[in-house]
Amino acid sequence: MTRTALTKLTRAASRTLRNPLPQRSSVLLATSKPAPAAIFAPRKLFTTSSASRRGIMPDTDDPQPKPHPQEEVKTSVAELTDAEYHDLADAYLDTVVTKLEEIQDAREGVDVEFAAGVLTVTFPAAGTYVINKQPPNKQIWLSSPITGPKRYDYVIVGDSQNEKEGTAAGAWVYGRDGSTLDDLFLKELDVDLSIAPSTYGEDQA
Numbered sequence: 001m002t003r004t005a006l007t008k009l010t011r012a013a014s015r016t017l018r019n020p021l022p023q024r025s026s027v028l029l030a031t032s033k034p035a036p037a038a039i040f041a042p043r044k045l046f047t048t049s050s051a052s053r054r055g056i057m058p059d060t061d062d063p064q065p066k067p068h069p070q071e072e073v074k075t076s077v078a079e080l081t082d083a084e085y086h087d088l089a090d091a092y093l094d095t096v097v098t099k100l101e102e103i104q105d106a107r108e109g110v111d112v113e114f115a116a117g118v119l120t121v122t123f124p125a126a127g128t129y130v131i132n133k134q135p136p137n138k139q140i141w142l143s144s145p146i147t148g149p150k151r152y153d154y155v156i157v158g159d160s161q162n163e164k165e166g167t168a169a170g171a172w173v174y175g176r177d178g179s180t181l182d183d184l185f186l187k188e189l190d191v192d193l194s195i196a197p198s199t200y201g202e203d204q205a
Contacts, residue, residue, distance in 0.1 A: 077153045078170060085138040088154055092140070092172060093119060093131070096185075099193060123189055140172050140181065146188050150174045152181050 080088065097114045100121055104110045109124040119131040127145030134141045140152045152172035172181040185191040 076156055077175075078156045080138050080154060082135070082138075085135065085154070086133075088170070089133045089140055092181075093117075093133070095193065096131070099191065103191065121189075126188060129189075142181065142184065144184065144188060147184070150184070 097112065097119060100112045104112045111122040113120045117133050121129045130143040132141055142152065143149045152174055154170055155173040157169050157171060182193045185193055
């Protein structure tokens with residue numbers, strides 16, 4: 001083998017030995033590089049149902065209070081004849097006069113005067129009240145030094161479908177706010193007309 005042939009063979013062998021090395025190095029470098037970290041986006045849960053509230057027990061839903069139906073109290077202005085109006089108004093005013101006269105006897109400064117269907121009452125701390133019948137309107141009118149003039153109609157309370165027939169009660173009621181004449185005496189003068197006049201001021205227990 002000539003020197004030239006030997007030289008070519010040596011070069012070919014050298015290239016054969018050199019060529020795998022770069023490929024292997026590339027593989028090693030490729031495998032030695034750290035893999036990029038995976039990026040995980042946070043998942044958003046979506047639901048079409050609203051969050052249910054739970055009750056005290058784990059298997060029960062939030063208990064809702066049961067609505068209590070309010071019984072409607074039926075009220076209506078009574079259709080009175082002239083005779084019925086006078087009977088009711090006179091009976092009421094007689095009760096008021098009797099009670100106020102007892103208070104007049106027990107308290108200094110209280111003055112009560114009833115004449116010609118007009119009741120005038122003076123309380124030192126409040127002032128003078130005037131109460132009178134108004135037959136054309138079938139009303140009782142009152143003038144208060146505290147709350148001004150008021151007109152009271154005789155109103156029937158009750159006698160609805162849920163109540164027994166004949167159990168309705170009547171009261172003299174101020175139509176604008178639904179308060180009664182009894183309410184005014186109690187609120188402004190501390191006079192309770194629900195107590196019998198002869199027992200007023202005594203221990204009700």
